[in-house]
Amino acid sequence: ILNVEQSPQSLHVQEGDSTNFTCSFPSSNFYALHWYRWETAKSPEALFVMTLNGDEKKKGRISATLNTKEGYSYLYIKGSQPEDSATYLCAPVQTGANNLFFGTGTRLTVIP
Amino acid sequence: NAGVTQTPKFRILKIGQSMTLQCAQDMNHNYMYWYRQDPGMGLKLIYYSVGAGITDKGEVPNGYNVSRSTTEDFPLRLELAAPSQTSVYFCASSRADQPQHFGDGTRLSIL
Numbered sequence: 001i002l003n004v005e006q007s008p009q010s011l012h013v014q015e016g017d018s019t020n021f022t023c024s025f026p027s028s029n030f031y032a033l034h035w036y037r038w039e040t041a042k043s044p045e046a047l048f049v050m051t052l053n054g055d056e057k058k059k060g061r062i063s064a065t066l067n068t069k070e071g072y073s074y075l076y077i078k079g080s081q082p083e084d085s086a087t088y089l090c091a092p093v094q095t096g097a098n099n100l101f102f103g104t105g106t107r108l109t110v111i112p
Numbered sequence: 113n114a115g116v117t118q119t120p121k122f123r124i125l126k127i128g129q130s131m132t133l134q135c136a137q138d139m140n141h142n143y144m145y146w147y148r149q150d151p152g153m154g155l156k157l158i159y160y161s162v163g164a165g166i167t168d169k170g171e172v173p174n175g176y177n178v179s180r181s182t183t184e185d186f187p188l189r190l191e192l193a194a195p196s197q198t199s200v201y202f203c204a205s206s207r208a209d210q211p212q213h214f215g216d217g218t219r220l221s222i223l
Binding site for chain 2: 042
C-alpha cells in the first residue's frame with residue numbers, strides 16, 4: 001500500500017481563474033503516474049499517464065508536470081470553466097507492480 | 113463500442129445474502145480491476161487480474177472473491193453480504209502501462 005497524498009482536498013474557484021493542485025507519492029521504486037478526472041455520478045476518465053522525470057503533458061486547458069526524484073506531480077487548469085468541476089485523482093504505479101494506488105482526490109468546483 | 117460493461121447498475125441485498133457483480137470488456141484488455149468507492153476514501157482496489165486464470169488481492173479483498181476464466185469477463189462475488197460492503201463498485205480494464213477504462217459502476221446497498 002502506497003501513501004499517496006493529494007492537496008488540497010477541495011477547491012472552489014471562479015470561472016476564468018487558473019488553478020493547480022498537487023499529488024505526492026513515494027519516490028522510491030517509481031514507475032508511472034496516472035491522472036484521472038471524475039465527474040459526479042460518472043466514472044473516472046483518464047487524463048494522463050506520465051513516466052519520465054520532468055515530463056509535462058497537456059490536454060486542452062489541462063496540463064501536468066512530474067518530478068519523480070522528489071515524488072510529486074502538479075495538475076494545472078488554465079481558465080477554469082464550470083464543466084471542469086470534478087474530482088481529480090492521481091495514482092502512482094511502482095516498478096514491478098500491476099496495480100494503481102489512488103489518492104483521495106482534489107474536488108474542484110468552478111463557480112460561474 | 114461498449115467498452116467496460118457492469119451489471120447490475122443498482123442492487124439492494126439483505127445481510128447474509130450473496131450475489132455476483134458482473135463485468136465484461138470488449139477491448140481485449142489483459143488487465144482487469146475491481147474497486148470500491150467509499151465516501152471520503154477515494155477508490156480502494158479489491159482484486160485485480162493480469163490475464164485469464166490469474167487473480168491477485170488488492171487492498172481490501174476480505175469478503176469478496178473473483179475469477180477470470182476468460183479475457184472478457186471478471187465477475188466479483190460477495191458470499192455473505194455485510195452492511196460494511198455497502199458501496200459503489202467500479203470495474204476497470206487496461207492494457208499494460210496504459211490508462212484504465214472504467215465501467216459505469218454498480219451501486220450496492222446491504223440492509
